[in-house]
Each structure stands twice: as structure tokens, then as C-alpha cells.
Amino acid sequence: MRIYQLFFLFFLFLYSCSQIDFILLEGELENPLKEKTNLIVTNSSSPIFKEQLVAFFGENIEKKFDLIINASEKKTNRFVEKSQAASKIDYEITVNYWLINRQDNCTILKKYEKSQFSHTPKSSGYNFGSDRSLSGLYKNVFKNNIKSFLSDARENIKTSGCLIEK
Numbered sequence: 001m002r003i004y005q006l007f008f009l010f011f012l013f014l015y016s017c018s019q020i021d022f023i024l025l026e027g028e029l030e031n032p033l034k035e036k037t038n039l040i041v042t043n044s045s046s047p048i049f050k051e052q053l054v055a056f057f058g059e060n061i062e063k064k065f066d067l068i069i070n071a072s073e074k075k076t077n078r079f080v081e082k083s084q085a086a087s088k089i090d091y092e093i094t095v096n097y098w099l100i101n102r103q104d105n106c107t108i109l110k111k112y113e114k115s116q117f118s119h120t121p122k123s124s125g126y127n128f129g130s131d132r133s134l135s136g137l138y139k140n141v142f143k144n145n146i147k148s149f150l151s152d153a154r155e156n157i158k159t160s161g162c163l164i165e166k
Contacts, residue, residue: 031150033099036062037131044071046101048135052142056150065108078118092116093141097149099156106162109153115141 023146041050051073057067071093078088087138091115118138122130 007073030154031056032154033065033067034058034149035060036064038063038066040066040068041141042068042070044069046071046073047137049142052139054145055131056146065165066100066102068100070096070098081119088118088120090118091137091141092146095145095149097153099153101162104162108162109156111149115139115146115147117141149158 031154034056037057038060039057041053042048053069072095074088074092074094076092078090093116095113095115097109097111097113098107099111100106101108119130119134119137121134
């Protein structure tokens with residue numbers, strides 16, 4: 001009787017696992033620019049942005065593409081207290097991407113990405129957690145910004161169409 005119960009539980013386990021859908025499909029997260037792109041970054045002094053660029057694009061080994069990136073950041077103090085300390089700051093990050101195919105000497109993609117987020121700094125001398133929070137917000141915004149660019153770049157590279165002759 002015990003063997004039948006184990007067999008039934010094993011069968012039930014297999015049946016319950018039969019409806020699992022795998023989310024990561026082959027080639028879906030493929031980065032066609034990884035280790036093939038020369039990065040030229042202007043107007044960005046953010047080490048977090050440069051760190052994310054290196055994480056996504058890696059070292060330029062094959063030298064197939066040039067990616068010119070112009071990034072800018074705008075801070076706006078939303079709420080200013082009597083002591084002139086900002087209690088809420090809005091950040092707007094704009095990035096212009098220009099992807100060039102070196103072999104065909106043509107532009108593959110020009111894209112403008114705009115990201116926004118707000119941060120509430122904590123003052124009174126102990127702002128370690130606030131700084132870490134701001135750093136995490138920057139990292140997420142830059143990561144999503146680059147992912148958005150990569151999804152469009154992936155499509156344009158698949159169709160291998162040049163937009164404008166250089």
C-alpha cells in the first residue's frame with residue numbers, strides 16, 4: 001500500500017510540473033552589440049552610467065559598431081524647506097544614442113531616451129542610506145534606459161537596415 005501512495009505522489013508531482021512555461025526563450029535576451037561596440041560617451045560624468053555601459057556592452061573586441069552616447073542630467077528641487085534644504089528632488093536623465101555600423105559606414109539607429117525619477121534625501125548628517133538609495137535609483141534608471149535602447153537596436157540590426165548614410 002505504501003508503494004502505491006509513493007507512486008501516486010510521484011505521478012502527482014510530475015503532473016503538476018507539466019504546465020511550467022519557461023520565460024527565458026532562446027535568443028530573447030541576446031545582445032548583438034556585446035563585445036562588438038566602441039563606446040564614445042560625452043557629457044556624462046556619472047560613474048554608475050559608465051559602469052552599466054561596460055556591463056551591457058563589454059570590451060570592444062570585434063569592432064563592428066560605434067555607439068556615440070550623449071547623456072545629460074537635470075535636477076529640480078521640488079520642495080524646499082525654510083532652511084533651503086531640498087526635501088524632494090526630481091531627476092531627469094536624457095540620453096541620445098547614435099549607433100553606427102563600421103563595416104557599411106552607415107547609421108543603424110538614432111534614439112532619444114528620457115528617464116525620470118524622484119528622490120527624497122534625508123539630512124541631519126546621517127545620509128548613508130539616502131545615498132545608497134539614490135545610487136540604486138540611478139542604477140535602475142540607467143539599466144532600464146540601456147535595455148530600452150538595446151531592444152530597438154536588436155530589431156534594427158536584425159533587419160540590417162541603414163537609416164542615413166554617413
